[in-house]
Amino acid sequence: MKYNIVNLFVFTFVHMKKSDLDQSRLLSPTTLNNFLKEYALFDSLNILGTSVENRPIYSYSEGNGPKKVLMWSQMHGNESTTTKALVDFWLYLKTPEAKQLRETCTFLMIPQLNPDGSDAYTRVNANGVDLNRDAIDLSQPESRVLRDVYEQFKPDYCFNLHDQRTIFAAGDSPIPATVSFLAPAADPDRTITTARELAMKLIVIASNNLQASIAGAVGRYDDGFNINCVGDYFTAQSTPTVLFEAGHYPLDYKRVETRKHILSSLMAMSHAIASDSLETIETAPYFEIPENKNHLRDIELYNLKKSPDGMPVFGNNMLIQFKEMKNGDDIDFVPEIVTENKGLLGLQRVNAQEHKTLMNLCFDADDSEIKNLTKTISLLSLHQFV
Ligand SMILES: [Zn+2]
Structure with missing residues (x-):
């Protein structure tokens, strides 16, 4: 049965x-x-x-x-x-x-x-x-x-x-x-x-x-x-x-x-x-x-052609892991950049070139690049998937 x-x-x-x-x-x-x-x-x-x-x-x-x-x-x-x-x-x-x-x-x-x-x-x-x-x-x-x-x-x-x-x-x-x-x-x-x-x-x-x-x-x-x-x-x-x-x-x-x-x-x-x-x-x-x-991470951004100084981008790829944070009566899935990505794979693979405008906006911003990038990833991924 x-x-x-x-x-x-x-x-x-x-x-x-x-x-x-x-x-x-x-x-x-x-x-x-x-x-x-x-x-x-x-x-x-x-x-x-x-x-x-x-x-x-x-x-x-x-x-x-x-x-x-x-x-x-x-x-x-x-x-x-x-x-x-x-x-x-x-x-x-x-x-x-x-x-x-x-x-x-x-x-x-x-x-x-x-x-x-x-x-x-x-x-x-x-x-x-x-x-x-x-x-x-x-x-x-x-x-x-x-x-x-x-x-x-x-x-x-x-x-x-x-x-x-x-x-x-x-x-x-x-x-x-x-x-x-x-x-x-x-x-x-x-x-x-x-x-x-x-x-x-x-x-x-x-x-x-x-x-x-x-x-x-x-x-x-x-x-x-x-x-x-x-x-x-x-x-x-x-x-x-x-x-x-x-x-x-x-x-x-x-x-x-x-x-x-x-x-x-x-x-x-x-x-x-x-x-x-x-x-x-x-x-x-x-x-x-x-x-x-334990080699999976939530998001893998690939085809990243531009890598500003200080950005933890490896090759053309970047991995994002969501951190689960309590917010009132719910859980926020907060994207965080993975700083070492050797051997890791993304559960969701996102072509960065298909989101070029957002990515450029992010890279050109004055504010902390990482902060902006995570915000961008949030727009790209989180609301689609969570
Ligand atoms: Zn347990």
Whole structure:
């Protein structure tokens, strides 16, 4: 059974009608809570604890079967796509199609482990700590909430849900890694333990499923061991843990498409767990998933014939990377020039000669050339693509 875009069409169409979560990459707790209220889901939330700034950390659960799956997202606050997909998955679990899942599994989901970072659009929590490096120290209240849930719920599987930047490609290709996975190591030797093997099998299932919709755009993260990372720690405790990274889909800066592929992967993996189909899955295809490389940048301007002094232009090309900045209730994608472009490729290639007037205006300006150039790029690219 496949859970690709085609299968999801009816489901997503019905539910997207009310959705406003696609409006911005910024997903504050207030926006999420208002959305859940609209769907009459807010009253089903449980409060697990509070963040540094005293915001509630919520969870919800669905199903009452013996197999326990713990999922959490936005432990990095500026990574909202998987939270949106996790809410989609909750709605899916309430449908008749998910009856088998509800009867065989109990899902416990934490949609925003880092609500302060989600509000501020920061990776770190309000104390500036990366919660995904705090698995041993447990120095932060959010880390302790996750650990407490893990110890009380005793999950059979964990899904650790994140977003990755636009720079990541699936292997050496120019194709962005729309979804990447990792079965984290459990020790420095990267031994394929029983838990890790199960995580690999789940990833093989999701990756095969995604080939129907985004062939070649699935990546695999480096498996260097770091016990401070939550996924590595849980795998070391013999709990199969899958790392998800929601990435870039061409021109999809709001990650509306990517959200669907994360949902599709959550569905495919959950059905595999529920139906006991992991036994027959081989792990070899896991290692055939191309490793994530980081050679992509948002815009490549080519055919730049003029290179004023001091401009970081290399040859005839220039690369631009968008910096995501919170601005009120939304995120601005602010273009910044990449100062070293060796080996890098643009996700969007723009012929500068086709925008000669703008480019000349920019080069002849009295003001800081770089500042003007970025403004120009903004005109050229940002409003077309974002
Ligand atoms: Zn992350």
